[in-house]
Amino acid sequence: MTTATLLDGKAAAADTKRELTERVETLKSRGIAPGLGTVLVGDDPASHSYVGGKHRDCAQVGIASIRVELPGTATQADVEAAVLKLNADPACTGFIVQLPLPAHIDTHAVLELIDPAKDADGLHPANLGRLVLGMPGPLPCTPRGIIDLLRRNHVPVTGQQFCVIGCGLTVGRPLGLMLTRSSEHATVTLCHEATQDIAAHARAADVVVAAAGVAHLVKPDWIKPGATVLSVGITRTVEGILGDVHPDVDQVAGSLAPPVGGVGPMTRAMLLTNIVEAAERN
Numbered sequence: 001m002t003t004a005t006l007l008d009g010k011a012a013a014a015d016t017k018r019e020l021t022e023r024v025e026t027l028k029s030r031g032i033a034p035g036l037g038t039v040l041v042g043d044d045p046a047s048h049s050y051v052g053g054k055h056r057d058c059a060q061v062g063i064a065s066i067r068v069e070l071p072g073t074a075t076q077a078d079v080e081a082a083v084l085k086l087n088a089d090p091a092c093t094g095f096i097v098q099l100p101l102p103a104h105i106d107t108h109a110v111l112e113l114i115d116p117a118k119d120a121d122g123l124h125p126a127n128l129g130r131l132v133l134g135m136p137g138p139l140p141c142t143p144r145g146i147i148d149l150l151r152r153n154h155v156p157v158t159g160q161q162f163c164v165i166g167c168g169l170t171v172g173r174p175l176g177l178m179l180t181r182s183s184e185h186a187t188v189t190l191c192h193e194a195t196q197d198i199a200a201h202a203r204a205a206d207v208v209v210a211a212a213g214v215a216h217l218v219k220p221d222w223i224k225p226g227a228t229v230l231s232v233g234i235t236r237t238v239e240g241i242l243g244d245v246h247p248d249v250d251q252v253a254g255s256l257a258p259p260v261g262g263v264g265p266m267t268r269a270m271l272l273t274n275i276v277e278a279a280e281r282n
């Protein structure tokens, strides 16, 4: 049996960051200093680790960064005030609110308050609307990272059959929109918890993207031999991180993005790309 080719997100992110470093230098030589802001509410260790990584990335490519942290007891008004402050801060050229927010916070109201011109995640309703309409704008980082990782590894997208498992705000739903744009023109089946026989949809696909947050959901017999598989969702257990894709899928797939070192580093690299592109546009 063969082992799938690794879709190496760490290597692709390193290449992206090298390219961005040059673009940041050019911006600075024109007197433009890009700056990323992050708003983090609460003490979820994973969110802290992701945000820490985003600030380390900024330092690597020469982007300034502004870190706002609020306690888990922060009110809706506290979170909204932090957003308004970054909207008004000229040193912050783009920012994100790390998700998920605590359950007592109205996430959509917070996202809607972000200045769409500073929305580094592409999750403001106006920017999601621009995506639906095919207008230029910031793109959600994980779907953008998935498509970039496929392109950098010469995995065909146009005309291919995709099965996307999970239709959340940050991955599955915007990925479906992006893959069906005329620049990608893939055919997409978007599966969710009420989908009957997800395995049958997966078996018909050239590319399977698992972003459901259910450990080892995707089994080897769900995969067409030679298909491309991306394990995006993760579950943290005492034994470590488990991906949505069972490890034995490695024996059936042609290419595989693992749950660690696959799409995650590309999510971060695409955030930097959104920041640099916004600075270049403005």
Ligand SMILES: Nc1nc2c(c(=O)[nH]1)N[C@@H](CN(C=O)c1ccc(C(=O)N[C@@H](CCC(=O)O)C(=O)O)cc1)CN2
Residues within 6 Å of the ligand: 046, 049, 050, 053, 096, 097, 098, 099, 100, 121, 140, 141, 142, 170, 259, 260, 261, 262, 263, 264, 265, 267, 268
């Ligand atoms: N405002 C946002 N919140 C969240 C987003 C998002 O795009 N915008 N996506 C996810 C989490 N995420 C980004 O914030 C993210 C996930 C994973 C990684 C990453 O580098 N993962 C590492 C593994 C790190 C680990 O040990 O957990 C890897 O894959 O190698 C970065 C960012 C939810 N929230």
